[in-house]
Amino acid sequence: MKLYNSATRKREDFVPNHPDIVKMYTCGPTVYHYAHIGNLRSYIMEDVLEKALRYEGYPVKRVMNITDVGHLTSDADEGEDKMLKGARREHKSVMEIAKFYTDAFFSDCAKLNIKTPDVVEPATNCIDEYIKIISKLMDTGYAYFAGGNVYFDTSKLERYYIFNDFSAEDLDVGVREGVEEDLNKRNKNDFVLWFTKSKFEDQALKWDSPWGVGYPGWHIECSGISMKHLGEDLDIHCGGVDNAFPHHTNEIAQSESYLGHKWCNLWFHVAHLNTSSGKMSKSSGEFLxxxxxEQKGYDPLAYRFFCLQSHYRKSLVFTWENLDNAQLAYNKLTARVGALKPEDGPVDEAALAAMKERFLNALDNDLNSSLAVTAVYDVFKAKTNDATKLAAIGDFDRVLSLDLIARGEQKRQELKRQAVTAGQFTVVSESGESDPEVEAKILARQEAKKAKNFAEADRIRDELKAAGIEVTDIPHGAKWKRI
Ligand SMILES: [Zn+2]
Known part of the structure; x- marks a missing residue:
């Protein structure tokens, strides 16, 4: 599998550090508000990556943090605390806010078929880990204490800017205008590892530490949580591209200074979801x-489909028109799956292997999800039977997670019901189930009645009764139940 590595700016062959495990870390949400669909694009594409690795036979262990403390509104260490801001807005405690929006995040993920990582760890669970790392950084001179806070000293590093192909504007985020400069810092990009002198007197969550009562900075969380569950090295670290600087840059700085060796091999960054007016955010424009x-009548999986149709490293423009097109295409696709006949078999293993090969090539090509979707469309054109096509689509959906087989089956049932209701005669079951054989017999009985062949109609009713089916006539149709 070839994947683009943001740290080397090259496509590389993916080779895990250990044969028995792929260690994957994902920056989780800051749980102070709902996730917008731009954030969720990253989680969808990271989910595709994890499932592609599993599809290729790698045993993956994936860890994600939940930021429930210490994330300030600026991505540097200035500005207002996001969790406190959320708590004030909703007149709740910080813990209540964290619980509510953590649940909301996973409910959104479930709707988008995003698998929950193997380990999900709230930042507030790992204070000892952060203290251990910060203590060693203090001892080895990578960190200093000033004005009540502990800072990482970026001047101690030979190379601080790892992701330096990003725009100068991104790199300046720590010192942008309108943000108060922290005079305790020795260098402009130094960042806080531990706060004891917070601007926020009412910070709710505080812990004891060698530097006084306080709370951790945002960046140290991911290093601490990753090392707690995945040890001293990582195969893949994922996140949205907006986290590359300063967050991921700072994670590398503190982790490698602490460990004394390279930490993570491959950095997987998902590009932005933009609106027609620019980058999507919670504060500007419609909060998507x-x-x-769902309120507007879209299927969340149509949004997943929309994301899959584009490569993860390209920014994607969201408009309602684009989503309409994706919803329409998704409906058509599931209808085509529904039109395949499962009884048209048996599965042709050679044809199936050829289709899988094509799908695998798309994944191997820097996770080209749009080519992977094309591989699904190619299945319909393949010269093989329907059972083989359904087997291929079911197999690909282990990675795509678009519920193609289940939605196809729904469409198949809908078509049957439409056929049953044709001619103004409706056959329904009391339990809501659908049974083509029973429905066909009830329709045959109706035909016999129309032709005044009452003996035949009675014979069919008795036959159904013998099979445990009771039929009752209703206006313009018949109702049946199992007895
Ligand atoms: Zn992180």
């Missing part, structure tokens, strides 16, 4: 959430 899409 999964719930809003």
């Amino acid at each position: 959430t999964v719930s809003l899409l």
Whole structure:
């Protein structure tokens, strides 16, 4: 599998450090508000990556943090605390806010078929880990204490800017205008590892530490949680591209200074979801959430489909028109799956292997999800039977997670019901189940009645009764139940 590595700016062959495990770390949400669909694009594409690795036979262990403390509104260490801001907005405690929005995040993920990582760890669970790392950084001179806070000294590093192909504007985020400069810092990009002198007197969550009562900075969380569950090295670290600087840059700085060796091999960054007016955010324009899409009548999986149709490293423009097109294409695709006949078999293993090969090539090509979707469309054109096509689509959906087989089956049942209701005669079951054989017999009985062949109609009714089916006539149709 070839994947683009943001740290080397090259496509590389993916080779895990250990044969028995792929260690994957994902920056989780800051749980102070709903996730917008731009954030969720990253989680969808990271989910595709994890499932592609598993599809290729790698045993993956994936860890994600939940930021429930210490993330300030600026991505540097200035600005307002995001969790406190959320708590004030909703007149709740910080812990209540964290619980509510953690649940909301996983409910959105479930709707988008995003698998929950093997380990999900709230930042507030790992204070001892952060203290251990910060203590060693203090002892080895990589960190200093000033004005009540502990800072990482970026001047101690030979190379601080790892992701330096990003724009100068991104790199300046720590010192942008309108943000108060922290005079305790020795260098402009130094960042806080531990706060004891916070601007926020009412910070709710505080812990004892060698430097006084306080709370951790945002960046140290991911290093601490990753090392707690995955040890001293990582195969893949994922996140949205907006986290490359300063967050991931700072994670590398503190982790490698602490460990004394390279930490993570491959950095997987998902590009932005933009609106027609620019980068999507919670504060500008419409606040686009999964719930809003549902309220407007969209299927969350149509949004997943929309994301899959584009490569993860390309920015994607969201418009309602684009989502309409994706919803339409998704409906058509599931209808085509529904039109395949499962009884048209047996599965042709050679044809199936050829189709899988094509799909695998798409994944191996820097996770080209749009080519992977094309591989699904190619299945319909293949010269093989329907059972083989359904087997291929079911297999690909282990990675795509678009519920193609289940939605196809729904469409198949809908078509049957439409056939049953044709001619103004409706056959329904009391339990809501659908049974083509029973429905066909009830329709045959109706035909016999129309032709005044009452003996035949009675014979069919008795036959159904013998099979445990009771039929009752209703206006313009018949109702049946199992007895
Ligand atoms: Zn992180």
